[in-house]
Amino acid sequence: MNFEIRDKKLLLDMIQASIDYYIETGSKQELIFAKVPSDIIDRNFQHIFKEKGIEPRVNDAWINAFPIGHSSMAGHNHIGEVWVYYLSTPENCGEIILVDQNKTITPQEGDLIVVPKGENHKVTENKSQDYRISLAMELIY
Numbered sequence: 001m002n003f004e005i006r007d008k009k010l011l012l013d014m015i016q017a018s019i020d021y022y023i024e025t026g027s028k029q030e031l032i033f034a035k036v037p038s039d040i041i042d043r044n045f046q047h048i049f050k051e052k053g054i055e056p057r058v059n060d061a062w063i064n065a066f067p068i069g070h071s072s073m074a075g076h077n078h079i080g081e082v083w084v085y086y087l088s089t090p091e092n093c094g095e096i097i098l099v100d101q102n103k104t105i106t107p108q109e110g111d112l113i114v115v116p117k118g119e120n121h122k123v124t125e126n127k128s129q130d131y132r133i134s135l136a137m138e139l140i141y
Contacts, residue, residue, distance in 0.1 A: 005044040036061040056139035075122040082115040093132035
């Protein structure tokens with residue numbers, strides 16, 4: 001599914017503030033993230049929840065900024081279903097691999113990818129010159 005969210009600029013500003021902080025402090029943080037308030041999730045995704053006929057509880061929501069060279073190849077899973085919305089996907093920024101399904105997805109800006117509950121997944125290396133930025137939320141229902 002591909003669509004534009006209302007609060008894209010707000011979310012990008014939030015993660016940029018985190019990126020700026022790590023740069024200013026000289027932190028060697030590889031993956032930069034920021035927590036996302038539940039009202040932003042409700043405002044931008046409630047219509048999709050209703051469309052799908054679900055009433056999830058948002059267990060957690062965060063923005064990821066993957067810098068050049070970063071990956072998450074160790075693989076992991078979550079106790080709930082994870083929805084990943086891509087805010088910025090520069091060329092060669094990596095792919096998401098759904099290990100259990102043996103499926104590789106190259107995300108595009110505006111894509112919403114659903115990772116099933118318990119699905120092992122990982123992200124390949126960002127080979128672009130910019131951040132790959134996504135909003136992720138873990139849903140329990």
